[in-house]
Amino acid sequence: MQKKFLNSKEISVLIVYTGGTIGMINDPVMGSYRPVNFKNLSKKVPDLKSFGYKLDTISFEPPIDSSNMKPDSWIKIAKLLKKKHSLYDGFVILHGTDTMAYTASALSFMLQNFNKPVILTGSQLPIETLRTDGKENLITAIEIAASKRKGQAKVPEVCIYFENKLFRGNRTTKRNATFFDAFESPNYVYLAKAGIKIKYNYKAIKYHDYSKIPFINTNLNTNIAILKVFPGINENVVKAITETKKLEAIVLETFGSGNCITDDWFINLLSKAIDKGIIILNITQCLGGTVSQGKYTTSVLLKKIGVISGYDMTTEAAVTKLMLLLELNLPKKEIIYYINKSIAGELTEPD
Ligand code: ASP
Numbered sequence: 001m002q003k004k005f006l007n008s009k010e011i012s013v014l015i016v017y018t019g020g021t022i023g024m025i026n027d028p029v030m031g032s033y034r035p036v037n038f039k040n041l042s043k044k045v046p047d048l049k050s051f052g053y054k055l056d057t058i059s060f061e062p063p064i065d066s067s068n069m070k071p072d073s074w075i076k077i078a079k080l081l082k083k084k085h086s087l088y089d090g091f092v093i094l095h096g097t098d099t100m101a102y103t104a105s106a107l108s109f110m111l112q113n114f115n116k117p118v119i120l121t122g123s124q125l126p127i128e129t130l131r132t133d134g135k136e137n138l139i140t141a142i143e144i145a146a147s148k149r150k151g152q153a154k155v156p157e158v159c160i161y162f163e164n165k166l167f168r169g170n171r172t173t174k175r176n177a178t179f180f181d182a183f184e185s186p187n188y189v190y191l192a193k194a195g196i197k198i199k200y201n202y203k204a205i206k207y208h209d210y211s212k213i214p215f216i217n218t219n220l221n222t223n224i225a226i227l228k229v230f231p232g233i234n235e236n237v238v239k240a241i242t243e244t245k246k247l248e249a250i251v252l253e254t255f256g257s258g259n260c261i262t263d264d265w266f267i268n269l270l271s272k273a274i275d276k277g278i279i280i281l282n283i284t285q286c287l288g289g290t291v292s293q294g295k296y297t298t299s300v301l302l303k304k305i306g307v308i309s310g311y312d313m314t315t316e317a318a319v320t321k322l323m324l325l326l327e328l329n330l331p332k333k334e335i336i337y338y339i340n341k342s343i344a345g346e347l348t349e350p351d
Contacts, residue, residue: 011054011148013053013055016057016092017057018063018077019066019096020122021097021124022137024065025126035065037063045139056088067098069096071220071222082214090116090145090146091116091118091119092119092138092142097123097124097174101174101314104159104172105317108158108168108344109324110324111158112214112216113208113212113215115153115156115208115210118158119145121160121162122134124179137161140161141161143198147200152210156205162181165185166190167190167191171346172314172316173185173314184287186288186314187288189201189204190204191205217328219324220327224248224251225249226251229261229285238265238266248326250281251281251283251322252280253285258302260299279332279335279339280307281308282310283315288312291311308336308340311347313347321346325339
């Protein structure tokens with residue numbers, strides 16, 4: 001379903017509504033929010049008409065709560081963006097906040113040489129609510145998706161715009177379930193900040209080679225587990241994960257700068273998994289900072305048995321990057337090489 005509601009002008013933005021609170025209503029029977037069709041966007045946000053851009057909308061049928069987003073949904077979005085690539089100057093994806101950081105991370109790896117703004121946004125309160133944060137988020141996201149400098153997009157990246165800040169998508173994490181500032185980019189500066197004017201942080205934005213042809217990676221491998229360690233973690237639980245059939249990678253969420261329990265049973269289980277060919281990637285449970293294996297004796301053994309450092313990647317970036325890399329049919333050595341390389345600005349490579 002595609003709806004055109006403004007006259008064609010020079011700049012064009014496609015708004016893709018996937019679901020999420022921004023378009024939800026409070027179901028009187030259930031007493032909970034559920035996604036509804038987001039038709040007549042211009043009626044809900046009449047201010048959109050003042051832009052004068054060509055704005056088109058496409059809606060997921062049915063729209064979903066982002067807790068139900070899956071790699072198939074990312075593939076659907078990526079294919080749609082690829083199909084519409086040459087027709088629009090920028091794209092705004094309306095999405096629930098719960099898994100927005102996963103979708104943004106996945107799209108940043110799936111869309112290669114895309115070179116156009118893909119701005120994900122949503123809200124904590126439905127757009128129909130008086131105090132909604134959705135209107136400002138939507139309006140500014142459109143403005144960013146449309147902005148140009150010297151004929152080129154100001155931000156040709158997959159981003160999240162939320163509560164006045166524009167973040168690189170694969171650096172974000174949802175940090176707040178209640179307040180409007182739902183997202184954080186703990187290890188990378190924001191790309192823009194909206195106040196009276198939108199102030200762009202040009203030095204932090206990634207500009208690509210515009211001569212390269214855009215393409216999408218749509219093969220994703222979900223044989224991945226996240227193993228979050230905690231004091232008292234039990235051998236049977238770790239064993240159940242490391243011995244999961246067909247498992248190809250584990251994101252090991254560790255303490256601080258990549259530290260873990262050093263009990264023999266734990267190290268032996270990880271070591272056995274690595275010997276079987278499972279990739280284990282060390283990501284810190286901390287909101288910010290980087291993994292530095294070997295800094296403490298409690299991470300020396302991890303390094304020794306072949307656990308790979310995820311440096312300052314978020315869990316969302318680590319999971320989606322692995323999904324993509326595992327499916328590229330590369331020798332394991334090369335997969336490890338790319339895990340430690342910044343593919344889409346998702347990690348800070350050590351000096
Ligand atoms: N559960 C909602 C979703 O992720 C929350 C939101 O949109 O903020 O779709």
